[in-house]
Amino acid sequence: MIEMHDVWKVYSNGVEALRGVNVSVGHGEFVYIVGPSGAGKSSFIKLMYREEKPTHGIVLINDVNVKRVRDWKIPHVRRKIGVVFQDFKLLPSMSAYENVAFAMEAIEVPKRKIKPRVEEVLELVGLNDRMHALPSQLSGGEQQRVAIARAIVNNPTFIIADEPTGNLDPENSWDIMYLLEEINNRGTTVVMATHNKEIVNTLRQRVIAIEQGVIVRDEEGGEYGYED
Numbered sequence: 001m002i003e004m005h006d007v008w009k010v011y012s013n014g015v016e017a018l019r020g021v022n023v024s025v026g027h028g029e030f031v032y033i034v035g036p037s038g039a040g041k042s043s044f045i046k047l048m049y050r051e052e053k054p055t056h057g058i059v060l061i062n063d064v065n066v067k068r069v070r071d072w073k074i075p076h077v078r079r080k081i082g083v084v085f086q087d088f089k090l091l092p093s094m095s096a097y098e099n100v101a102f103a104m105e106a107i108e109v110p111k112r113k114i115k116p117r118v119e120e121v122l123e124l125v126g127l128n129d130r131m132h133a134l135p136s137q138l139s140g141g142e143q144q145r146v147a148i149a150r151a152i153v154n155n156p157t158f159i160i161a162d163e164p165t166g167n168l169d170p171e172n173s174w175d176i177m178y179l180l181e182e183i184n185n186r187g188t189t190v191v192m193a194t195h196n197k198e199i200v201n202t203l204r205q206r207v208i209a210i211e212q213g214v215i216v217r218d219e220e221g222g223e224y225g226y227e228d
């Protein structure tokens with residue numbers, strides 16, 4: 001569960017990116033975060049995986065107050081959260097397999113457990129035959145699949161995605177969405193910021209709209225609601 005209570009995010013330049021946000025995302029939900037450019041979606045997402053701390057208010061991730069978590073304990077909190085970015089953020093000198101295995105090595109999973117689990121998630125994302133390719137040898141859609149495999153390999157409670165289809169063509173975008181849907185159906189909570197109107201209006205889920213740092217709409221099975 002992720003909860004925000006009267007959360008404000010004010011950057012050092014004085015920009016109020018979030019202004020008094022109250023929200024709760026429960027176990028197993030699928031939530032789209034929508035809103036105009038600069039509305040505060042990324043700031044909202046970054047608070048959810050403790051990339052940023054709130055300036056004011058409380059963010060609870062699985063009942064842990066992220067503001068009180070000491071820096072050395074952040075990896076422990078993040079272990080329960082898989083993050084997916086628009087630009088994939090894979091390590092360029094590592095193969096698909098190594099990128100995914102690295103996420104397990106980072107939290108010191110015993111070596112013998114790594115290979116079978118990495119192969120399992122790469123199969124789930126449909127990339128078992130490309131596992132030794134470098135990111136530069138993979139298409140955008142394939143790279144995003146590797147990023148999703150990396151995000152789920154440690155069995156997180158949440159997947160937090162910031163415009164995961166933003167760099168992909170429509171066909172690859174749909175493939176990534178079906179994959180996220182499948183992961184959600186297996187019990188993982190998915191929260192994704194998106195500008196993709198067609199996806200939001202087709203794969204209906206809870207929609208939270210943010211405008212000028214405020215939640216202006218929160219609807220189950222909602223619509224995208226903007227023209228872009």
Ligand SMILES: Nc1ncnc2c1ncn2[C@@H]1O[C@H](COP(=O)(O)OP(=O)(O)OP(=O)(O)O)[C@@H](O)[C@H]1O
Binds near residue numbers: 017035
């Ligand atoms: N690190 C930062 N320092 C200062 N201002 C920031 C920082 N990050 C974001 N902002 C500002 O905070 C506001 C909200 O930005 P944010 O990136 O959260 O919006 P967004 O809804 O994700 O936008 P987009 O759809 O364009 O990605 C904007 O005015 C932005 O310029």
